[in-house]
Amino acid sequence: MNDDTPQRATLRDVARAAGVSHTTVSNAFSRPDQLSAQLREQILAAARTLGYAGPDPAARSLRTGHHGALGLVFSEDLPFAFSDRTATLFLQGVAEACRERHANLLLIATRIAGETPTALGGLPHAVRDAAVDGFILYSLARNSPVIAPIQARGLPLVVVDQPHLSGVAHVGIDDFDAARQLAEHLLALGHRRFAVLSLNLRPDGRNGPAEPERIASATYEVAAARLSGYRAALAAAGVEPAMVPVLECALNDERQARDLTLPLLRRAAAERPSAILAMSDRLALGAVAAARETGLAVPDDLSVTGFDDVAGSTLSELPLTTIRQPHAEKGRTAVRMLTAPVFADARVLATELVVRASSGRWLDLS
Amino acid sequence: MNDDTPQRATLRDVARAAGVSHTTVSNAFSRPDQLSAQLREQILAAARTLGYAGPDPAARSLRTGHHGALGLVFSEDLPFAFSDRTATLFLQGVAEACRERHANLLLIATRIAGETPTALGGLPHAVRDAAVDGFILYSLARNSPVIAPIQARGLPLVVVDQPHLSGVAHVGIDDFDAARQLAEHLLALGHRRFAVLSLNLRPDGRNGPAEPERIASATYEVAAARLSGYRAALAAAGVEPAMVPVLECALNDERQARDLTLPLLRRAAAERPSAILAMSDRLALGAVAAARETGLAVPDDLSVTGFDDVAGSTLSELPLTTIRQPHAEKGRTAVRMLTAPVFADARVLATELVVRASSGRWLDLS
DNA sequence: GCCTCCTTCTTGAACGGTCAAGTAAGGATA
DNA sequence: TATCCTTACTTGACCGTTCAAGAAGGAGGC
Structure with missing residues (x-):
């Protein structure tokens, strides 16, 4: 060479x-x-x-025992992970904190687009050969096959968002409570007929209505927690889970959300949800697009809530009622926990309900 | 720990x-x-x-002399680099090819949002300590301070897009020729009054009209080449550079493009450009948004061309006339060149003019 | 003037692997 | 039966640093 x-x-x-x-x-x-x-x-x-x-970096780290680098493990395939503003802001936080500590950032992708997920396909090598001082696991499914080899390395480890692993440090938010707040907000506005636009419940790229068994066997804890939060609030107001359809989107993508929402909104007025609880802002924007196409006004005919507070980057987007969460701070915190001399087991970051134009009062005229 | x-x-x-x-x-x-x-x-x-x-990875690479990792150096601050679909697709290509070769990917950010660019600020350490077998430089300014320390490492090196460095392998497209094709397309449609919506010409985040001195001293070669391509075509048709305003956008961002385009479109009809040459699809979409706000129809009252062919991800976007370029292929090619046993000095990838609804015939009625 | 301390530099031994060379046993070949 | 090759394993050196310990020389305290 x-x-x-x-x-x-x-x-x-x-x-x-x-x-x-x-x-x-x-x-x-x-x-x-x-x-x-x-x-x-x-x-x-x-x-x-x-x-x-x-x-020579190798000789130096052999002697000193540290590498000056952190490993970041992604679940989603890279292009999607990075086109998602949520992940992008998180990465910014990680990068900032890494820089402060003069650490480099090693990216480890567990799945690449177009590749079928395999249990072993070359992946352990990526983990085994990673010259890092610790790992950050970003939003993995509970049963992800990367987790075991990473834990075997015995290096400091922080999980961001999901999954919760016993004895492993964790950074995240209270997804259950945040989701509950959104549902309570809509209930307070008078809504009684809901639908949920869910993120993928398992990393298998499935689209469409999720049956109870699927929901019970969800491996993405964040989606499961948000769904539980919605349902807890609704149940307390007498709206039973069986009355609330859950539509699962394989990707955090506007188009899929729109496609799944359309048939729902084409029902007769009395059958139609008056409010949609979307698990992300992008899914919410998909629902808004579907409403526009069916001639429904937001929020007069349909209220929509998001999650993340990352919308508004493109022009002509409707301001969303959503949950603001500190994405970049998650990244900074994860790096800090990894590099801190004392072991911190868990940090739950604060969120905030932000009410904007996508949710409005509902007067049931039926 | x-x-x-x-x-x-x-x-x-x-x-x-x-x-x-x-x-x-x-x-x-x-x-x-x-x-x-x-x-x-x-x-x-x-x-x-x-x-x-x-x-142990360090001991192993000390002995074997290789690290099983490639370093990717970004110019832009990370969040922007990753929210840009252009970079995201490129990264997908890099990640795919890295995986094939069982190599990890080390991210090296040269500038983080909110940080003033310094010549030395901890950066050389990131480069010096990077345990990699080669570097990919992605779209840097010609005078970027990272370049020298990286070349000093004496490792295999590939530059993607910019800058061209003598004796250093390069992957890119023919920006001049692609830009020329866009301008010729608009000229063939009858347009004679143009404006250019340019990417940043230097990494200083400046916004607004670019004077000749600034254009002459551009350090981003891609923007300079595209501008030259536009101008070459226009000049051949008798449209002199002085007649074509160049508006520079600090960020590849729709909002800034819209803000800069608005005053231009509010001029009297005879003073107004009939076509806008935008150096990216996102800038083009900003121009389209500005047109909508001023009540101009695209393409009847205004034609807009983009670059990259990455739009269409969000709903309700106007299909753009643009240049398709193989972003992911750039990444794959860069990795291949870096890991190939024989030295390849340059690869120019093919592009294609894609004509869609954002450009239309112009009948000058003045 | 002696002892101590500090600064500045040197010596030799790890760090934890891989690699080249070598050994021993067994099977095939002549 | 002698020779050669192959398989399965061992031995000892080496990769290029950093680190602990130490030596030489000058400054400062008593």
Whole structure:
């Protein structure tokens, strides 16, 4: 690959050229206060002429025992993970905190688009060879096959959002409570007929109505918790789960949400939900698009709530009633917990109900 | 951090426990064909009881000389880089190709949102300590301060899009020619009054009209090449650069594009451009939004062209006339060039002019 | 003037793997 | 029966750093 220099220069080559010991050269690069500024300059100059770019990262981390890098493990396939503003803001937080600590960020994708998820397909290698000081697991399904090999590494580990693993540090929000607040908000506005637009309940890309068995066997804890929160509030107001259809979207994507919502809104007025609880802002925007297409006004004919508070980036979007959650702060917190000397087991970050134009009062005229 | 095991188990510990030599244990993990399946199982079992998760990555790469990871260097701050579908698709390509080659992906962000770009601010460390086998530089400004430290590492290096560096491998498209095609398309439709909605010409976040000096001193080569391509076509048809305002958008963002386009469209009909050449689809969508707000119909009153062919993800977007370019393929190609045994110096990927509803015939009635 | 301390530099030993070379046993070949 | 090859394993060196311990020399305290 790189045969212009037959042999890479090492610390000892530089030491020989500068007429000092190898340790002194090491100090020149890694501990400048251990030698006189003048000698350091000489050494750096010698290094430059030899084409020595600094200590070999592998040798250095072998000796020191740390790598100056954190591993970030994603569940979703990368393009989707990154086109989602939720993940993007999280990543910003991680990147910021990594930078503060002079750590690099190693991305580990557990699934790539178009690839069937396999239990072993080359994946353990990615985990086994990852030269990192700790792992951040971002929003994985409870039974994800990456979890075991990662825990086997025995490195510091923080899970963000999901899943909850016993004895493993965790950063997230109270999804149950936040969802409950949204449902209570709609109930207070007078709504009694609901539908839920759910995120995927299992990582199998299924679309459509979710039956009770599927809901009971959900492996994405966040979606399950939000659904439970909705239902708890509704049940307390006398609206039974059986009366509330749950439509599952394989992707956090407006188009799928729209496609699934359309048939629901084409029902007769008395059969139609007056409010849709969407588990993300993008799903909510899909529902809003469906309402527009069926000639329903939001919020007069239909209220819609989101989750995440990340909408509003594109123009001409309806301001959503939603739950604001600190995405970037999640990332920062995860990195902090990973690099802190004392072990913190869990952080639950605050959320806030934000009421905007997508939800409105409902007067039942039927 | 992890004091439940006082001392990490090594190959030799496992060897002692299994009653074999350390090399045999090494082979059990890294070269299964070198020993009988039965013995391998015994060794793996011994490793499991000792909590040995596999060879230490640092020690392994010190000896072998490679790391099984590639470094990806971004210019833009991370959240923007990742919310941009262009970058996201590129990353998908990189991730796919990395996976095929069992390589991990190390992210190196040169600038984080809200941080003033400094020449040295901790950055060289990120580059110096990066345990990678090569670097991919993604769309950097010509004078970016990261470039020198990276070249100093002497590792295989591929630049994607920009900048062109002598002696360094490069993957990209023919931006000049693609831009020329767009302008020729509009000229063929009868347009004679244009405006350009440009990407940032330098990484300083400036917004607004770009004067000739600024254009001449552009450090983002892609934006400069596209602008030259537009101008070459226009000049050939008798439309001089001085007659074509260039509006520079700091971010590849619809809102900024809209804000900059609005005053232009509020001019009297005879003063107004009939066509807008936007350097990205998102900028083009901003122009379309501005047209809607000023009551102009696209394409009847205003034609708009984009670049990238990445729009259409959100609903209710106008189909854009644009240049399709193979974003994911760029990523795959970059990884391939980096890992190929033979040195390839440059790959120019094919693009295609895609004509859709955002551009239409212009009959000058003035 | 002696002892101590600090600064500045040196020596030799790890760190935990992989690799080249070598050994022993068994099977095939002549 | 002797020779050669293959399979299955072992031995010892080496990858390029950092670290602990130590030595030389000058400054400062008593």
